[in-house]
Amino acid sequence: xxxxxxxxxxxxxxxxxEPSAQLEHEATTSKVSDDQLFYLRTRGMTxxxxxxxxxxxxxxxxxxxxxxEFAVEAEALLGITLEGAVG
Amino acid sequence: xxxxxxxxxxxxxxxxxxxxxxxxxxxxxxxxxxxNGSGKSTLSSILAGRDEYEVTEGSVIYxxxxxxxxxxxxxxxxxxxxxxxxPVEIPGVKNIYLLKAAVNAVRTHRGLPExxxxxxxxxxxxxxxxxxxxxxxxxxxxxxGFSGGEKNAMKFCKCNCWSQHLRSLMKxxxxxx
Ligand SMILES: Nc1ncnc2c1ncn2[C@@H]1O[C@H](COP(=O)(O)OP(=O)(O)OP(=O)(O)O)[C@@H](O)[C@H]1O
Ligand SMILES: [Mg+2]
Numbered sequence: 067x068x069x070x071x072x073x074x075x076x077x078x079x080x081x082x083x084e085p086s087a088q089l090e091h092e093a094t095t096s097k098v099s100d101d102q103l104f105y106l107r108t109r110g111m112t113x114x115x116x117x118x119x120x121x122x123x124x125x126x127x128x129x130x131x132x133x134x135e136f137a138v139e140a141e142a143l144l145g146i147t148l149e150g151a152v153g
Numbered sequence: 154x155x156x157x158x159x160x161x162x163x164x165x166x167x168x169x170x171x172x173x174x175x176x177x178x179x180x181x182x183x184x185x186x187x188x189n190g191s192g193k194s195t196l197s198s199i200l201a202g203r204d205e206y207e208v209t210e211g212s213v214i215y216x217x218x219x220x221x222x223x224x225x226x227x228x229x230x231x232x233x234x235x236x237x238x239x240p241v242e243i244p245g246v247k248n249i250y251l252l253k254a255a256v257n258a259v260r261t262h263r264g265l266p267e268x269x270x271x272x273x274x275x276x277x278x279x280x281x282x283x284x285x286x287x288x289x290x291x292x293x294x295x296x297x298g299f300s301g302g303e304k305n306a307m308k309f310c311k312c313n314c315w316s317q318h319l320r321s322l323m324k325x326x327x328x329x330x
Contacts, residue, residue: 100205104201104202107226107229108235109229109251110229110230110255110262111254111255115254115258119243119251123243123294124245127245
């Protein structure tokens, strides 16, 4: 999520009927840090290029851990431009 | 080339710099020393354009320009280079990718053609060799899992990839401290 006008609401909910199962629910979000953006800008990238690089990098890391069919869809979603999204 | 006059800066309500004066001429090397917490990193961050520090008084003139009025990337294009005391990690972004983007961003804004893949590789290989760094480092994510000394060596490789006029290197030792 980008900008200060947005929010996310996640309700972790796991129903378990098998007493021996081990389950975890992970609902965490992480913010593109100002440190990362600033670092890239001091290397000559514009704010927008910097944001693209951080978001793409982060997503690539995550996509690699997804099964193939999800990964393809996720890549396509990422194609949505981030233009003007810096809050 | 760089003239800092009576620079005062604060973070929130806390004053940190209280009247710094410094004149750096082309070709000069200055070492800024002081106890922990005295403001060395703060000064360096202000020169690079970090906006959490508010300059309340004084001026910084760099090559006839008011440095403080420029965006961080504009400073980079004009040859200001800051190394970080604690380099940030960027998950999923390889060194080589960042380096190429940085070199070409700077070149474009200086009216130079972008380097092609082959030319770029030749350039970084040469810089790696000087620092005796293995090429494998290029394919690792930016600063992820680098030892302190490796981070430092990598930062020299990076800063030698385009010409700069003003370099501010924090604790620039190969040995990590
Ligand atoms: N963002 C911030 N918020 C609050 N205080 C800050 C912030 N940045 C710096 N300071 C304070 O300003 C002072 C100067 O910090 P700075 O990092 O510039 O010191 P330094 O000279 O680089 O120290 P060191 O030798 O330990 O690296 C410190 O007291 C520090 O706690
Ligand atoms: Mg410091």
